[in-house]
Amino acid sequence: MIYITRKASFNAAHKLARPDWDEDKNLEVFGKCSNPNWHGHNYSLYVTVKGEVSPETGFLVDLKWLKHLTNELVVDKIDHKNINLDVDFMKGKLASTENLAIAIWDQLFAAIAKSGAILHCIKIYETENNYVEFFG
Amino acid sequence: MIYITRKASFNAAHKLARPDWDEDKNLEVFGKCSNPNWHGHNYSLYVTVKGEVSPETGFLVDLKWLKHLTNELVVDKIDHKNINLDVDFMKGKLASTENLAIAIWDQLFAAIAKSGAILHCIKIYETENNYVEFFG
Amino acid sequence: MIYITRKASFNAAHKLARPDWDEDKNLEVFGKCSNPNWHGHNYSLYVTVKGEVSPETGFLVDLKWLKHLTNELVVDKIDHKNINLDVDFMKGKLASTENLAIAIWDQLFAAIAKSGAILHCIKIYETENNYVEFFG
Amino acid sequence: MIYITRKASFNAAHKLARPDWDEDKNLEVFGKCSNPNWHGHNYSLYVTVKGEVSPETGFLVDLKWLKHLTNELVVDKIDHKNINLDVDFMKGKLASTENLAIAIWDQLFAAIAKSGAILHCIKIYETENNYVEFFG
Amino acid sequence: MIYITRKASFNAAHKLARPDWDEDKNLEVFGKCSNPNWHGHNYSLYVTVKGEVSPETGFLVDLKWLKHLTNELVVDKIDHKNINLDVDFMKGKLASTENLAIAIWDQLFAAIAKSGAILHCIKIYETENNYVEFFG
């Protein structure tokens, strides 16, 4: 069993705010992250898959394939977008990094499984000082 | 003459779009950076000042002072904000990194000059792959 | 189950030396790390907690709370200090990164447990070339 | 049980190509990585060992020892070399990062076990955007 | 006058060796960098241009254009290649980072000048521990 990880990046706007709460309540719970006019981040996304090395290629998976899959199912949908407003797989969810990691797992798990590899971890840096990991 | 630099960070939303152009024209010129619903970045800001070392303290400037000044005049106004909508010193300007660097220079130059040091450079990373420098 | 990590930093002096050994013996075992006049590091501390995402907030824990807790129980006691002489939770211990990781775990475990989340890992970089992880 | 990691670096040439395939087939499978005249990387290698902290030294292992062992058994054999042509422990293997991680594990496992510590993970960055981990 | 920098990356093989010297002489002068079977690096390239900000766009230059130009004239010719054997603009030159910086300057200067901006600096990291800058 070997683990291989591919990093991707996307730049997006978001806010942490429940639509069923007013601004004061959102400010109380989410602080400056609730700014009604949005803020944003350079997100770094690490997709880790695991499985057996192919004796034919020396690869677990072709990283170009993993890159294109991640771009198609995640990056193209979220890069230079508003996570709360523009991203289909985040509709109706609070735009926290925790929820983002789980939603990206759900975007990728089945598509990766078709290759014979298994999705192991979604890791997202929101800033260089904090990151979330989800293992399913 | 010695040069000392302090790094600060802020996370903000923006878009590149002229209000006097329609969406198609903005998309043609600014590409995905013109997304009407915004996107955002983790900006890194490097403030470089120059001058003589004080024989009394061994300092050019007290970095705590430079940090507090940068926070007061720049970071507190832009962190977790929308650069186009929320930031007084960017009002009426296109929210490019070039214009941001010039505007931050204007925010800091006179206040730093009062300390006896001279502002030398404002450097802003928008992503890890591109940055702007302004020397006045 | 989701994992979230917050990075903190502190700058401290230390030496690796047993008070019951003489300088030659300490030099033999600990090399230049035993310098009697101390040396120091910029330590990076990663605190990882795990648990369930709150459906109300989309959070595992409020990162501002985790930051303040880490500052109160660890960073304020060790930053710009001498680990061997000034830090209550390291009294009587060899100031190795291994012992530091275990001591910081003990500082944080119970306080984090009160939040409903569980401390998962303490990771400390002493330099960019070496780090220690402790999982309890 | 504690985990300690030491980073090493090496700069090497390689190509991904099976000698029993022609250039066209290698190009089809391995893309630009199959360039017959080689390409190369700055590899970063992270060696993680686990075990008990010695009450006498506060160490799991002496990092100078781990550094010298890694240099002797790995870095000196691969740094500024061609992985396909010059490296004894990669002879007859496809020079993928996956195979490299497994081969470095095999180089180090027994030698580390003699110290009382246990090799836990070999992690190799080929570029800043992808890395492989092997846990045995 | 404002300065804007775009980072690019390429992975390449090379050796430092004069064809008119024998292996011993090359080893004496260039050390392990003269390995006849090549070694390689992940190079980071920073292209800095300078000029006036356009009042119409807030841009000095469109970074997408600068990226495409750098890819066309430099990265596509050198990425996953052998600098000594495969790269037209390095033919007949010693493959040092110094010569590479000068050659990349010559590749880009005139093409950038057509945009109205001026090439200011070519900076190349060969490893994270050394880099070369050329200002023309």
Place this chain on the structure above:
Amino acid sequence: MIYITRKASFNAAHKLARPDWDEDKNLEVFGKCSNPNWHGHNYSLYVTVKGEVSPETGFLVDLKWLKHLTNELVVDKIDHKNINLDVDFMKGKLASTENLAIAIWDQLFAAIAKSGAILHCIKIYETENNYVEFFG
């Protein structure tokens, strides 16, 4: 004219405190940096030299030579040491990063000049958030 830079690192203890001031006065001026029991840093040192590229070697200077010179004249004297107490070239000086940069310039300037290259800049990071540059 070309510029080449070599990075070195050293880990050292220091404090900012004038011996002719009492603890209260030092605390007032230097804050937590005046801690009587010292603190410390992982310093990063960038030595930049400039000059002409040799047509014989493609080098401005041999980086191995620059590394050994920097080690001999700077790193070996300061790494794992106390800057205030152990370092001959800092004796009698306040251990600020500004004074350290100037003192390292004085250590290296004449020795580098003998090679035909010219020392251009000493840049020191005290933490990842602040650095000093001295150009003579």
